[in-house]
Every structure is written in C-alpha cells, then in structure tokens.
Amino acid sequence: DTEVTQTPKHLVMGMTNKKSLKCEQHMGHRAMYWYKQKAKKPPELMFVYSYEKLSINESVPSRFSPECPNSSLLNLHLHALQPEDSALYLCASSQASSRRGEAFFGQGTRLTVV
Amino acid sequence: AQTVTQSQPEMSVQEAETVTLSCTYDTSENNYYLFWYKQPPSRQMILVIRQEAYKQQNATENRFSVNFQKAAKSFSLKISDSQLGDTAMYFCAFMKHVRGGSTSGSRLTFGEGTQLTVNP
Numbered sequence: 001d002t003e004v005t006q007t008p009k010h011l012v013m014g015m016t017n018k019k020s021l022k023c024e025q026h027m028g029h030r031a032m033y034w035y036k037q038k039a040k041k042p043p044e045l046m047f048v049y050s051y052e053k054l055s056i057n058e059s060v061p062s063r064f065s066p067e068c069p070n071s072s073l074l075n076l077h078l079h080a081l082q083p084e085d086s087a088l089y090l091c092a093s094s095q096a097s098s099r100r101g102e103a104f105f106g107q108g109t110r111l112t113v114v
Numbered sequence: 115a116q117t118v119t120q121s122q123p124e125m126s127v128q129e130a131e132t133v134t135l136s137c138t139y140d141t142s143e144n145n146y147y148l149f150w151y152k153q154p155p156s157r158q159m160i161l162v163i164r165q166e167a168y169k170q171q172n173a174t175e176n177r178f179s180v181n182f183q184k185a186a187k188s189f190s191l192k193i194s195d196s197q198l199g200d201t202a203m204y205f206c207a208f209m210k211h212v213r214g215g216s217t218s219g220s221r222l223t224f225g226e227g228t229q230l231t232v233n234p
Binding site for chain 1: 147149151156157158159160161164205209220221222224225226227
C-alpha cells in the first residue's frame with residue numbers, strides 16, 4: 001500500500017470558520033509533511049513531523065496549526081484564514097531515515113477561503 | 115540554500131516520440147537525492163524516478179530515464195515512446211535529509227515545473 005489519503009478533497013470556508021484537513025498513511029513512514037501549492041506553482045513546504053514531533057516549521061502563520069496524533073495521522077487545523085490562503089494543500093509521507101527518503105503524496109485538499 | 119531550475123515552462127511532443135526535460139540545480143552538498151515528479155490534472159504528485167547523488171549510474175524506470183551529470187549539476191529526464199497519459203506538469207526536485215536534534219526530516223526543493231503535452 002503506497003497510498004496517502006487526504007480528506008476532504010474540496011473545502012470552502014469563511015474567514016471566521018474553523019476547519020481541519022486530515023491525512024492518513026499506512027506505509028509505516030515516520031516522517032509526514034504539509035505542503036501548500038498555488039496554481040501553476042511548485043509545492044512549498046509548510047511543516048515536517050518526524051516521529052510524531054514537529055521538526056520543521058517554515059515560518060507558517062499561526063492560523064495554520066498542525067497536529068500529529070499518531071504515526072499514521074496528520075492534521076492541519078485552520079482558523080481565521082485569509083482569501084490568499086486559498087490553495088491546494090498536499091500531505092506527504094516518507095521514511096524518516098535518509099535512505100529511500102522519497103516522499104509519497106496524497107491527492108490534496110483544494111481549499112477556497114471566501 | 116538549494117535552488118532548482120527548470121528552464122522549459124512548456125513542452126509538447128507527438129505520441130510515440132521521445133522528449134527530454136531539463137533541470138539544473140545548485141548546492142554545496144555532496145550527499146543528496148534528486149527526483150522527478152509528475153502532477154497530472156488529477157493533482158496527485160506521482161514519483162517518476164529517483165537518483166542518489168553518490169551513484170554514477172543513471173536511473174531508469176521503464177520508459178523514463180535520467181541523464182545525471184553531478185559535476186555540471188544537471189539532471190534531465192528522457193521520456194521514450196511518449197503516451198497520452200504522460201501529459202502532466204513535471205517537477206524536478208532536490209532532497210536533502212536534515213538530521214539531528216529537533217530538525218530531522220527531509221526537505222524537498224522543487225523547480226518551477228515543465229508542462230508537458232503529448233499530442234495524438
């Protein structure tokens with residue numbers, strides 16, 4: 001099973017709403033990632049979790065709050081977002097060691113902030 | 115910091131023909147990995163091929179192969195016998211593994227992408 005599953009696939013939220021994006025993998029990977037991708041642009045790294053601990057935060061605004069409840073799940077909690085936060089949010093996972101560290105991506109959540 | 119450059123924003127090829135996508139990168143690291151990912155309209159990023167920098171032999175995966183020139187910091191992708199399903203955005207990516215303390219994890223740096231269209 002080389003699948004990373006993200007829910008929901010699409011999300012529309014108002015600027016005062018609170019919502020969460022979910023990501024799940026069952027490949028035994030101990031590193032999980034959130035990326036943000038704007039249209040016709042490459043993904044940009046937001047957060048890295050390694051062994052369920054936040055290891056990299058790329059200076060992401062606090063209105064994005066990641067959470068890693070266990071080794072298979074990764075959440076991204078959203079609160080008070082701005083229209084410019086509308087984008088495709090991609091989750092990925094990989095082995096935490098340096099060998100075979102390629103990342104496997106989910107299909108993403110298309111987020112629209114109105 | 116690493117940079118990845120893809121100089122071809124768009125390319126097109128006829129079905130069954132061969133096409134080469136170019137990628138250059140800049141790094142002071144000696145141990146790293148390079149990847150090509152494709153992203154079709156379905157949005158999912160799919161790994162096409164990987165290359166470890168310490169390996170001199172070029173990676174191949176069926177119709178996909180790379181020309182890895184470490185000294186020149188070049189990593190091109192050749193697609194043979196192009197198929198309609200190869201139509202996608204292709205991203206070249208550099209990976210450095212960060213180890214130690216609270217900052218472990220892999221950091222992928224992507225190029226700007228090349229939109230490849232395979233025409234019937």
